[in-house]
Amino acid sequence: MSRIQKRFAQLKADKRAGLVTYITAGDPDTDISYQILKGLPAAGADLIELGMPFTDPMADGPSIQLAGQRALKAGMTVDKTFDMVRRFRKETGDNGTPILLMGYFNLIYQRGPERFCKEAAAAGVDGFILVDLPPEEADELKPFATASGLDTVLLTAPTTDDVRLPAVLKYASGFVYFVSVLGITGTKSATEDAVRTHVERIKRHTTLPVGVGFGIRTPEQAAAVARHADAAVVGTAIIDHVKAGLDDKGKAKPELVPGVFAYIKALADGVRGVRKA
Amino acid sequence: MPSAPNSFRTGPDERGHFGIFGGRYVAETLMPLILDLEKAYNEAKADPQFQGELKYLLSQYAGRPSPLYYAKRLTEKLGGAKIYLKRDELNHTGSHKINNVLGQVLLAKRMGKTRVIAETGAGQHGVATATACALFDIPCVVFMGSVDVERQAPNVARMKMLGAEVRPVTAGASTLKDAMNDALRDWVATCENTFYCIGTVAGPHPYPAMVRDFQCVIGEEVRKQIMEAEGRLPDTLVACIGGGSNAMGLFHPFLDDPGVRIVGVEAAGRGLDTEEHAASLTGGRPGVLHGNRTYLLQDGDGQITEAHSISAGLDYPGIGPEHSWLKEMGRVEYVSATDDEAVEAFQLLCKLEGIIPALESSHGLAHVMRLAPTLPKDNLLVLNLSGRGDKDVPQMAERLGMKI
Numbered sequence: 067m068s069r070i071q072k073r074f075a076q077l078k079a080d081k082r083a084g085l086v087t088y089i090t091a092g093d094p095d096t097d098i099s100y101q102i103l104k105g106l107p108a109a110g111a112d113l114i115e116l117g118m119p120f121t122d123p124m125a126d127g128p129s130i131q132l133a134g135q136r137a138l139k140a141g142m143t144v145d146k147t148f149d150m151v152r153r154f155r156k157e158t159g160d161n162g163t164p165i166l167l168m169g170y171f172n173l174i175y176q177r178g179p180e181r182f183c184k185e186a187a188a189a190g191v192d193g194f195i196l197v198d199l200p201p202e203e204a205d206e207l208k209p210f211a212t213a214s215g216l217d218t219v220l221l222t223a224p225t226t227d228d229v230r231l232p233a234v235l236k237y238a239s240g241f242v243y244f245v246s247v248l249g250i251t252g253t254k255s256a257t258e259d260a261v262r263t264h265v266e267r268i269k270r271h272t273t274l275p276v277g278v279g280f281g282i283r284t285p286e287q288a289a290a291v292a293r294h295a296d297a298a299v300v301g302t303a304i305i306d307h308v309k310a311g312l313d314d315k316g317k318a319k320p321e322l323v324p325g326v327f328a329y330i331k332a333l334a335d336g337v338r339g340v341r342k343a
Numbered sequence: 344m345p346s347a348p349n350s351f352r353t354g355p356d357e358r359g360h361f362g363i364f365g366g367r368y369v370a371e372t373l374m375p376l377i378l379d380l381e382k383a384y385n386e387a388k389a390d391p392q393f394q395g396e397l398k399y400l401l402s403q404y405a406g407r408p409s410p411l412y413y414a415k416r417l418t419e420k421l422g423g424a425k426i427y428l429k430r431d432e433l434n435h436t437g438s439h440k441i442n443n444v445l446g447q448v449l450l451a452k453r454m455g456k457t458r459v460i461a462e463t464g465a466g467q468h469g470v471a472t473a474t475a476c477a478l479f480d481i482p483c484v485v486f487m488g489s490v491d492v493e494r495q496a497p498n499v500a501r502m503k504m505l506g507a508e509v510r511p512v513t514a515g516a517s518t519l520k521d522a523m524n525d526a527l528r529d530w531v532a533t534c535e536n537t538f539y540c541i542g543t544v545a546g547p548h549p550y551p552a553m554v555r556d557f558q559c560v561i562g563e564e565v566r567k568q569i570m571e572a573e574g575r576l577p578d579t580l581v582a583c584i585g586g587g588s589n590a591m592g593l594f595h596p597f598l599d600d601p602g603v604r605i606v607g608v609e610a611a612g613r614g615l616d617t618e619e620h621a622a623s624l625t626g627g628r629p630g631v632l633h634g635n636r637t638y639l640l641q642d643g644d645g646q647i648t649e650a651h652s653i654s655a656g657l658d659y660p661g662i663g664p665e666h667s668w669l670k671e672m673g674r675v676e677y678v679s680a681t682d683d684e685a686v687e688a689f690q691l692l693c694k695l696e697g698i699i700p701a702l703e704s705s706h707g708l709a710h711v712m713r714l715a716p717t718l719p720k721d722n723l724l725v726l727n728l729s730g731r732g733d734k735d736v737p738q739m740a741e742r743l744g745m746k747i
Contacts (some may be wrong), residue, residue, distance in 0.1 A: 121647045122520065122632060124527045125370045131514060144644050171368060172631040176645030198368040198631065202358065223372035227536070230375055248372055249532035 070217050070240035072130040073113060074275040074296060076162075078342075081272040083292035084112035084275055085337045087330055088168065088301030090133035091116050091150055092142025093308055096156045098318045099137070100150050102308070102326055107163045108294050110334020113277075113297065115195060118147055118169035125197040128251035129302045129309070136316065144173055144182075148189040155190035164192040164240075166219060171199045172208075179207045183214040193217030193240050200225075204237040212239075222268060224260075231271045241275040242268060243294065252302025255281030258290040265294045285336025292340040299334055351598035351674050353666060361549020362671060364664035367547040368525075369634045376534045378741035381549040383454050388556065393449065400445045401560060404478070405435045407442075410562075411568035412697025412726070416695045424579060424718035426711065427572075428698070428728045429565055429593065438701065438730035439561060439589040440471035440542060446476035446557035451538035458537040462486045462526040464519035464585065465656035465703060466498025467730055468542030473507035476524050483507040486526040488518040491655045498734045513728075516649040518660045519585075543586025544663030547634030551663050562659055565725055566596055573723055579604045581714070582727040584677070584709035585621070585657035587666045589729035598674060607666065607711040610652035611679035621650035623662045624677045637664040653682035656730070680709035688712055689732065689739065701730030702739075 067075070077084045087106055092099050119134035119142050126134070142182040151165055166184060174182045174196070186194075186338050193216050199207060200222065211218050217240030225248065226234060235242065244264055246256035256278075265276050278291045279299030307329045311322025354361040367377060367640050387393040401407040409430045418426045431439040451459055459481050463469030469485040476483035485502055489511040491498050499637075504507050515521040523546075530539045544551045544558070569577050580597060582590035584607040597603045612620035620626060623638045630639040632647060639647045640660035650660040669675040690709035692700050701706060704727070718724065732739070740747045 120645075121515070122524055124524050124633070125531060127528070138646065149374045170631075172639075172645040175631050175636075176641070176643070191378065197370055198634070200367065200369060200371050200374045202367050202374065204542075219372040223370070225372050227375065234371065245370075245372060250528045253532065339571070 084297035087111040088115040092137030109330040187214035289336040361668035421715040424722040424724040432731035456538035462522040473505035561592035562596035610657035619651035684709035699732035
């Protein structure tokens with residue numbers, strides 16, 4: 067079983083949904099970003115998405131665009147992203163919390179999918195969520211990910227109908243990520259009804275856990291998603307808390323890291339307050 | 344180099360690939376919409392009524408065919424090849440962009456879309472889209488880098504007069520690449536009612552093939568016109584390349600004529616030895632951006648680097664995927680011209696032929712100035728004069744130190 071499978075099995079045994087937290091690697095700088103990464107599990111994250119900053123994040127709203135720019139400006143690279151994960155596994159001894167790399171395919175393509183997968187797995191990465199690699203192009207990555215024991219979490223959207231879903235699910239492993247709104251990250255939020263309907267629809271096609279993201283900002287929204295899905299994914303709202311902890315020169319204020327953890331704890335309380343059958 | 348195919352004109356394959364280039368690297372949200380678009384386009388392409396309507400608009404509204412003009416004074420001055428100018432700058436709205444836009448907006452109507460978005464660099468595609476949307480009474484939003492809004496002010500005013508909303512984009516270097524990012528972001532949120540009218544032979548499949556098909560009218564006319572004028576096919580074709588739509592439109596109908604030498608001219612900005620250029624085929628390598636795999640300017644990790652060109656329309660770090668393939672197959676030569684060379688060419692054409700060319704097209708002309716003198720007098724050379732320079736008048740006046 068992969069780390070992601072084990073984590074979802076544990077969540078099921080605990081009769082609750084999980085909280086997936088997104089941060090951009092290297093935002094606002096490598097040091098602060100690592101401090102946040104290291105403390106995420108204790109703050110209540112069940113799975114971690116580590117965003118690989120990219121110059122042209124076409125599916126991201128302003129918050130994550132700016133986070134990527136801060137990280138790149140501070141010198142973030144693919145190698146340093148792997149280093150963060152390696153350090154996390156070594157220093158925290160946390161061998162249970164899955165870490166997924168999230169981002170855009172070009173960074174993987176440039177290194178070569180085979181080499182990238184090997185290096186990622188060796189660093190302690192568990193899988194990928196790639197915004198611009200739909201099933202039509204996923205053959206470029208899937209065999210190498212599988213060979214390195216990495217899960218590929220594919221995205222489904224409200225526009226992914228029942229006819230198309232099987233094609234997406236064919237490439238999905240670990241869990242399925244349902245993008246709950248039409249749009250970029252951090253803009254709109256879905257209604258609880260819409261989340262329920264879509265999660266039920268996806269579950270008719272797969273036994274994989276379903277994570278739901280886009281537009282979750284409050285513990286109440288996270289709880290509403292947790293009532294229907296196997297995990298709630300929060301990204302932009304966390305990034306906004308990182309940004310709120312920067313002074314006007316872009317340097318981290320002392321309250322940045324504790325502020326992010328306090329917010330994640332509130333989200334986790336929201337998610338954990340929902341008892342599942 | 345891969346072995347030459349029987350034909351260079353059969354691409355892309357059913358998955359939108361030209362060799363390793365092209366494809367559909369887009370968010371899942373858009374994927375079903377792109378499949379719909381492909382289906383709708385294939386149906387429209389085979390529908391005589393659609394083709395008839397497009398043909399009517401191209402002739403009665405856009406003014407096609409554009410003339411193939413023998414540039415006698417330019418030919419004499421350069422002292423080599425016999426130079427013809429394909430006068431696509433005479434089209435309604437002032438460039439070749441209208442050829443593609445009329446096709447796409449007709450398709451948008453046919454698909455029942457109620458809103459059109461576009462990205463623009465120099466503003467030529469934006470103006471063409473705003474024009475077609477006025478004609479068809481469809482709301483239109485054009486994304487344009489804020490730097491380009493500044494340097495192409497006349498086109499911004501034109502778009503607004505035509506009823507379009509212009510959204511300045513301030514991310515990144517605030518040029519064409521960033522405009523395309525924001526257009527894609529808008530589209531993800533609005534795809535159910537919105538048609539994204541891409542201005543060049545790039546983006547996810549079917550755009551590169553669809554835009555090419557709409558632009559091929561340029562090369563098809565040239566074939567006919569040169570036969571009438573000279574009784575034979577041309578020897579040399581030259582066109583400037585940003586994304587590469589005017590070049591593809593001229594080149595594609597001649598790809599299977601081995602006697603025709605084909606040259607694309609990228610923007611070398613301040614020089615290929617600097618980091619300030621936009622020559623992705625010369626200075627880049629294959630990567631994935633904006634829905635397709637193609638040559639891109641990028642760093643070792645794959646972060647996209649900023650392009651630079653004096654011409655807003657060429658200021659893009661990528662290129663259409665079919666051009667990348669034609670480069671690898673060796674069928675088309677790709678060269679470049681600097682900002683300074685383009686400015687010199689701009690001035691030459693103004694004074695010799697009484698034609699003010701767009702700065703984009705001036706890059707093609709700059710290469711003709713190098714190439715033509717090396718060719719024999721019976722070499723028939725066709726340069727695609729893809730746009731007129733009215734939009735560049737304020738910028739050039741300032742550069743040349745004129746008070747206006």
